[in-house]
Amino acid sequence: MGKLWTILSHLHSLAGPTVTLLYPLYASVQAMESSSKLDDEQWLAYWILYSFITLMEMLLQSLIYWIPVWYELKLLFMAWLVLPNFRGAAFIYNRFVREQVQKHTAIQAAGAGSTSNNNVIISANEDDKILSTSPKEKSKRKLLSMIIPKKLKL
Numbered sequence: 001m002g003k004l005w006t007i008l009s010h011l012h013s014l015a016g017p018t019v020t021l022l023y024p025l026y027a028s029v030q031a032m033e034s035s036s037k038l039d040d041e042q043w044l045a046y047w048i049l050y051s052f053i054t055l056m057e058m059l060l061q062s063l064i065y066w067i068p069v070w071y072e073l074k075l076l077f078m079a080w081l082v083l084p085n086f087r088g089a090a091f092i093y094n095r096f097v098r099e100q101v102q103k104h105t106a107i108q109a110a111g112a113g114s115t116s117n118n119n120v121i122i123s124a125n126e127d128d129k130i131l132s133t134s135p136k137e138k139s140k141r142k143l144l145s146m147i148i149p150k151k152l153k154l
Helices: 002-009 011-033 037-059 070-082 088-112 135-147
Strands: 119-123 128-132
Touching: 011 037, 011 070, 037 070, 037 088, 070 088
Parallel strands: none
Antiparallel strands: 119 128
């Protein structure tokens, strides 16, 4: 009974790498070999989210230390991202990440364009978005221009 209990109590140390790395690596290779674009999107989205979660964990390590069930919650969330029945990674990417990337791209394009127009129309991947030059938008653009370095001109 002692060996069985030891195995069961340390099962999470095997489940974590299996759920977060081994299966996604296998599925990513399978996706690369298939002709479907749908599975490619799922696994690219997974690796983007996995990288983001790993970076956030590194940055917030001292805070996460005080959350007693962090590892189990992370494991459940990662399983939801990975399992093909849920397609969680593609859902999170399409729902949240893509929106932020499109906003960032629209703001960058507006900053590079002429400021004489009142409205700048920017075409995103799926939607057409109109970015007005209201004072609120100007302050956002100004803040982003301070944060995001400009391209070097040679």
